[in-house]
Amino acid sequence: DAGVTQSPTHLIKTRGQQVTLRCSPKSGHDTVSWYQQALGQGPQFIFQYYEEEERQRGNFPDRFSGHQFPNYSSELNVNALLLGDSALYLCASSRFTGENTGELFFGEGSRLTVL
Amino acid sequence: AQTVTQSQPEMSVQEAETVTLSCTYDTSESDYYLFWYKQPPSRQMILVIRQEAYKQQNATENRFSVNFQKAAKSFSLKISDSQLGDAAMYFCAYRSPDYTGANSKLTFGKGITLSVRP
Numbered sequence: 001d002a003g004v005t006q007s008p009t010h011l012i013k014t015r016g017q018q019v020t021l022r023c024s025p026k027s028g029h030d031t032v033s034w035y036q037q038a039l040g041q042g043p044q045f046i047f048q049y050y051e052e053e054e055r056q057r058g059n060f061p062d063r064f065s066g067h068q069f070p071n072y073s074s075e076l077n078v079n080a081l082l083l084g085d086s087a088l089y090l091c092a093s094s095r096f097t098g099e100n101t102g103e104l105f106f107g108e109g110s111r112l113t114v115l
Numbered sequence: 116a117q118t119v120t121q122s123q124p125e126m127s128v129q130e131a132e133t134v135t136l137s138c139t140y141d142t143s144e145s146d147y148y149l150f151w152y153k154q155p156p157s158r159q160m161i162l163v164i165r166q167e168a169y170k171q172q173n174a175t176e177n178r179f180s181v182n183f184q185k186a187a188k189s190f191s192l193k194i195s196d197s198q199l200g201d202a203a204m205y206f207c208a209y210r211s212p213d214y215t216g217a218n219s220k221l222t223f224g225k226g227i228t229l230s231v232r233p
Binding site: 035043088092094104 | 162221222225
């Protein structure tokens with residue numbers, strides 16, 4: 001049973017460029033959330049997707065956008081990259097049971113470096 | 116808004132000994148979940164233990180146990196019989212209950228780096 005998979009694992013971009021990160025949830029999961037983890041810090045919640053809609057959003061600018069596909073996979077897009085966007089981007093998936101959201105399973109992340 | 120505070124940036128423990136990692140949080144909610152996650156150098160966040168706020172009994176998972184003090188808003192993790200493989204960053208996290216499919220947001224502390232001395 002494959003867990004949460006993310007691609008690419010590492011990438012380097014320059015300021016002003018755009019980037020797309022991808023996430024495939026764990027089998028049986030329908031909810032995907034994204035986190036940004038700066039070096040030496042705890043992850044910060046970016047947003048969550050459920051039923052192909054953004055359901056909740058953290059304190060991130062509109063340059064951060066996302067999408068969820070019918071197969072529950074998800075993309076995170078960041079436009080007009082800034083040096084401060086350099087971080088590890090973590091994807092987490094879970095299954096909503098109708099009563100509560102279950103345990104979050106995390107991928108190994110995509111390490112983005114902006115030069 | 117909820118906040119999670121981990122005030123100890125680093126801790127060290129001798130192999131086979133016991134160590135306690137501290138965490139405090141702030142919330143106005145009465146129902147919530149608390150977690151400890153482990154992040155080894157491989158970067159993947161791994162759930163160590165989970166505590167539901169409505170449960171008075173402290174959660175335990177093998178060598179890992181918590182001391183949950185709801186009134187004090189304290190949630191510490193005790194690791195017994197420490198092993199070399201326990202060396203990692205440990206994060207305390209908070210989550211509100213989700214009844215609509217609209218809340219899988221975790222609020223994390225800054226983390227603590229645990230080293231284990233052989």
